[in-house]
Amino acid sequence: LSVASDRTKLQNLIVFVLPIFFMVYVFVLSGNSMIIYLVRTDPKLNTPMYFFLHNLSFSDIVYTSVTIPKMLSVFLADDKTISKAGCFLQMYFFLSTGTTGRALLTVMAFDRYVAICNPLRYTTMMTRQRCILLTFASWGFGASLVLPITIWATQLPFCGPNIVRHMFCDHSSVLSLACIDTNRNSILSLMFALIAILSTFLLILISYICIGKAMRTMSKAQQLKVAATCVSHLIVVCISYISASFVYISYRVAKFDPDVRIVIAVLYSVLTPLLNPIIYSLRNKELQDAMKRAFCRCTIASKTNNKTVPSVA
Numbered sequence: 001l002s003v004a005s006d007r008t009k010l011q012n013l014i015v016f017v018l019p020i021f022f023m024v025y026v027f028v029l030s031g032n033s034m035i036i037y038l039v040r041t042d043p044k045l046n047t048p049m050y051f052f053l054h055n056l057s058f059s060d061i062v063y064t065s066v067t068i069p070k071m072l073s074v075f076l077a078d079d080k081t082i083s084k085a086g087c088f089l090q091m092y093f094f095l096s097t098g099t100t101g102r103a104l105l106t107v108m109a110f111d112r113y114v115a116i117c118n119p120l121r122y123t124t125m126m127t128r129q130r131c132i133l134l135t136f137a138s139w140g141f142g143a144s145l146v147l148p149i150t151i152w153a154t155q156l157p158f159c160g161p162n163i164v165r166h167m168f169c170d171h172s173s174v175l176s177l178a179c180i181d182t183n184r185n186s187i188l189s190l191m192f193a194l195i196a197i198l199s200t201f202l203l204i205l206i207s208y209i210c211i212g213k214a215m216r217t218m219s220k221a222q223q224l225k226v227a228a229t230c231v232s233h234l235i236v237v238c239i240s241y242i243s244a245s246f247v248y249i250s251y252r253v254a255k256f257d258p259d260v261r262i263v264i265a266v267l268y269s270v271l272t273p274l275l276n277p278i279i280y281s282l283r284n285k286e287l288q289d290a291m292k293r294a295f296c297r298c299t300i301a302s303k304t305n306n307k308t309v310p311s312v313a
Contacts, residue, residue, distance in 0.1 A: 017075065018072070018075045018076070021068060021071055021072055021075070022072060024068070024270050024274055025064060025068045025069070025072070025270075027274060027277075028060065028061065028064045028068075028270065028273045028274055028277075029061060029064075029065075031274075031276070031277025031278065031281075032057035032058070032060050032061050032273065032276065032277055033057075033061070034277065034281075034291070035053060035054055035057040035276075035277055035280065035281075035287070036054045036057050036058060037294070038287065038290045038291065038294060039051065039053065039054035040054065041294070042290040042293060042294065044286065044289075044290065045286065045287075045290055048111050048126040048131045049108065049111050049112070049115075050286075051131050051135070052104055052107050052108045052111060052131070052134075052135065053108070053280065055104055055135050055138070056101060056104045056105070056108070056276065057276065057277070059097050059100045059101045059104060059139075059142075060097075060101065060272065060273035060276055061273070062093065062097045063094065063097040063098055063101065063269070063273055064269070064270060064273045066090055066093045066094045066097065066168075067090065067094060067167070067168040067269055068269075068270065070082065070090070070168060071167050071168065071266075074167075082164075082169065084158075087164070087169040087174065088150060088153065088154050088169070088174075090168060090169045091150060091153070091169045091170070091171055091174060092146060092147070092150040094168065094169075094269070095142075095146040095149075095150070095171065096142040096143050096145075096146045096147075097142060098142070099141065099142035099145055099146060099196045100138055100139050100141065100142030100143070101142075101240070101272070102196060102197065102200040102201075102240065103137070103138035103139075103141045103142055103200060104135070104138045105200065105204065105233070105236065105237055105240065106138075106200045106203045106204050106207075107134045107135070107137075107138055108233055109203065109204040109207040109208065109233065109237070110134075110203070110207055111126060112207065112211060112229065112230055112233065113207040113208075113210055113211055114126055115229075116211050116214055116215075116226055116229075116230075117210055117211065117214045142196075145192055145195065145196055146192065146196075148188070148192070149171065149185065149188055149189045149192055150171075152185055152188065153171065153174060153175065153185060156175070156178040156179075156180065156182065156185070157178065157179045157180060158177050158178060158179065159179040162177055163177075164177065165262075166262055166265070167262060167265075167266050168269075170265060171189055172186070172189070175189075193248060197241065197244060197245075197248075201241055204237055208230070208234070211226070211230065215227075232279050232280050232284055235279050236272065236275070236276055236279055236280075239271065239272055239275060240272045243267070243268045243271050243272065244268065246264055246268070247264055247265055247268045250264050250265075
């Protein structure tokens with residue numbers, strides 16, 4: 001009876017969770033793909049800020065694609081297995097793209113600092129080559145920082161039962177399956193996590209402190225204009241770092257409910273990629289105008305295609 005009851009509960013959970021995960025993933029893909037399309041096709045968005053934004057959207061797509069499709073397959077096909085190589089690849093790309101996202105947020109803060117505090121030198125400082133270099137540095141930072149802890153995790157012996165008590169191959173959950181003491185791995189992973197979070201957060205904070213000092217000498221109208229250009233980025237930064245703090249705190253508190261910890265980690269993995277397109281679309285007039293222009297182009301193109309071509313007698 002208990003087994004039948006548990007299975008009924010599981011089926012009810014699947015019916016409830018599956019559509020939500022699917023809709024979230026579709027929205028993440030469509031919202032971030034829309035930003036990438038607009039930035040790459042609209043000449044008026046050919047600026048460093050939008051160049052970094054479309055890289056952030058791409059990293060968000062990769063970030064969610066590493067975990068959500070596998071979650072959906074667990075619910076749809078009842079396939080709860082993953083190979084050892086697949087597990088470590090999932091872990092690596094999840095951690096590296098998450099770190100890359102924070103590095104891109106840092107670069108975007110630096111871009112706002114240059115635009116506001118050094119407007120006359122902006123075009124000479126934020127050249128196309130420098131923007132590409134900063135983007136490569138962001139991706140390289142994410143790829144290289146998490147590589148050592150992933151490699152060290154692959155060297156651990158796993159004696160079984162190899163059941164990851166999580167929705168994806170989270171680093172801490174995988175370490176708990178090792179047959180030997182993993183304190184060294186845990187300390188190193190914490191150290192790298194602090195580097196990824198604190199270093200980027202401090203650089204963003206310094207950028208906005210400098211922006212705040214520059215705003216003190218501006219008129220009211222200029223201050224409002226500066227605030228309008230920074231508010232979307234600030235909201236995304238706050239959501240990203242506050243949610244990350246909750247996740248890392250939940251892993252360091254021993255009495256924290258494991259099920260609640262999993263829920264927090266899953267929400268954290270989809271929250272920022274889900275909200276980024278909404279925040280930038282709602283708060284950014286240039287993106288809204290670009291969407292209108294894209295819609296007009298599509299409407300004109302469809303009307304042109306629907307016109308009948310007169311036949312030649």
